[in-house]
Amino acid sequence: MTATSATSMSDGFETVAVAKPKRDPILIALWITLLVVALIWLAPFIFILFTSLKTQAAVTSTGAFMPPTDPAFENYSNAWGRGNFASAFLNSAIITVIKVPLGLILSAMAAYALAKIRLRFSKLLLLLVVFGTMIPFQVMLAPLFTLVNSLGLIDTYPGVILPYIAFGVPYQVFILHGFFKGIPKELSEAALIDGASHFTIFRRIFLPVCLPVLAALLILDFVSTWNEFAMALVLLQDQHMWTLPLGLMSFQGQFSNDYGQLNAAIVMTVLPATIVYLIFQRYFVSGLTSGAVKG
C-alpha cells in the first residue's frame, strides 16, 4: 500500500505531460495564473541571486530585479573568507556525511527486526517509534543540552550526530517498517530454512530490495541534516564547531549591511541542498509521500 502511492507519485513527477493541446479556455487561464504564481514563487531566488552579484553601490542604486551589469564575484570569495564560513561549511559536510548513512543503516536494521522477526514487544516498540515522529524536538532543547553536556559532548561531532540520529530514527523506521512488511514472507523463509541468520537475510535480501526507498530517505535526510538549526544552536557553542546554518545566522548579525556578501552567503548555504534536490527530485516526492499518504 505504501509503495504503490510512492511509485505512482514519482511517475507523475517524471512523465512529461504530452497531451494534445486542448483549446480549453479554462485550462489556458489556469496555466497563465500558474505562470504568474510560479514567477512570484521564484522572485525571492532571483532577487537573492542578483543581489549576491552586486557591489554595495549597485545594490543601493539599481532596481531589485535589474540583473547585475558587472557581476561582483568577489562577494562570494569575500563571504567565504569571513566569519568562519569556510569552517562552518566543512563542519556541516562532516556531520552530514557521517550522520546520514549511519542513521539510515541503524534505522533499517531496527525496521527489519520489527517487521520480520516475531517479537512480543514489537507492537509496543513500533508505537513508541511512531509517537516519536510527531514530537517536536524544539520542546526539549534545554534538556538535550543538559544531557549532552553531562556526557561531556558539547562542541563535539558525536554530541550533535547522536541526537540527530535519535530524532531521525522514528521517521525512517516507520517508513522502512511499512516497506519491509509489504515484502512477501516467501522471500526470507526459504533462506531461513536453509539456515541463514537474520543478519544475512537482512544484508543479502532485504537491503538490496529496499535500495530505492533507502535512496529516497538518504536524500531527504541529507537535506534536513544539512538544514538543521535549533539543535545545533544549543549543542555547538564554540564557533569553530558551528554548522552552516549557524554560520549564516551569525553572518547576518555581523555583516548585515554588506548586502552583496550576505546574499552570497545565503546562496552558498542553500546551493548544496538545491543541487541535490534538482538532481534527485523524484526521490524527494516518493520519500515524503510513501510515509504520509497511503492508498
Added chain:
Amino acid sequence: MSLRNRTHDPRVQALILLAPAMLIYVIFALYPMLNVVVLSFQKWNGLAPQRPFVGLANYQYIFTQDPVFWVAFRNTVIWTIMCVIFPPMVGLLLALSLNQKLFARNTFRAIFYLPVIIAPIAVATMWKWMYDPFFGLFTEILTSMGLQSWIQDWLGDKSVALYSVFVAYLWQSVGFSMVLFLAGLQNVSQTLVEAARIDGAGRWNIFRYVTLPALRTTITIVLVLSVISSLKAFDIVYGLTGGGPAQSTQMLALWAFTQAMQIFDFGRGAAISVVLLLITIAVVIPYLRWTQKHEEAEQ
C-alpha cells in the same frame, strides 16, 4: 561470522538489530522528553549541583506572573490557525491545478516545492533582507508601483510582524502540502471521474462529489501535519525577529528556549515545554488512533 553460530536464537538476533537505533532513540530523544517533565517541577539554573523540587511553582509562575507566556500562547494559537488554513488551501489549489495535463507542469511542481528544501534559517535570512524597509524587495516593488504609503516596517512594527513572518513561512511550506495532495489525487478513481463526466457533471460537481470525498484521508493527514509543524516553528521566527518586536512574534517553542538557554531558568522553560508537549500530544494521540482504525479497516 562466528557471531552467527553463537546467536541462533532469532530473538537474540532481533535484539542485536534493534539495539543501536533504539538505544540512541531512547537516550537522546525519549529521555530528554521525560526529563523535561521532571525539570518542570524543579528550580535550576543549568549549572548548580542542586535541583530543588518546587512543586507547581514553575507552572504557577508561567500561568499567573510571566507577562510573556500568554502573549506567546496567543501568538501560537493565531499562528497555528493560519498554518492550518492557508498552506493546505494554497497547496490543494496548486495540486488540483497541477494534476491537470498542462504544459510544463513538472517544472511548475519543482518550482513550488523548491522552497521546502531550503534551510528555514536561510529562508529567514532571505526574507529579512527582502523585508528591509529601505532596500528590500517589497519596498522596491511598492515604490515602483507608486504605493509608497503602503510601505511598512514589516518586521519592526508589532502589529504586522507576526503576519510578515507567516508570509515567509507560507512561501516555504506550501510546496509540502501540494506534494501530499498530489499524491492523494493519484488515488482518486479516474473511472468515477469519467462516469461523472459522462453523466453531465461539471468541473465543480466532479470536485465536490468525487474528488473531495476521495481526498478525505489526505486532507486529514495534511491538516494534522500542518498543526504539528506549526507548533515546531522555531528557526524561522528565531531568524526573522527573535520573537520581537515587543514579543509580538514570540511563540511557545521559542519562549521555552529563551527561558532556559538565555534567561537560564530551566524549570520555567521546561514548564512551557510541557505545556507545548501536552498540546502536541492532544493532537497526535487522536490522530494515531484514527490512523490505526483506518489501517484496520483497510486490512
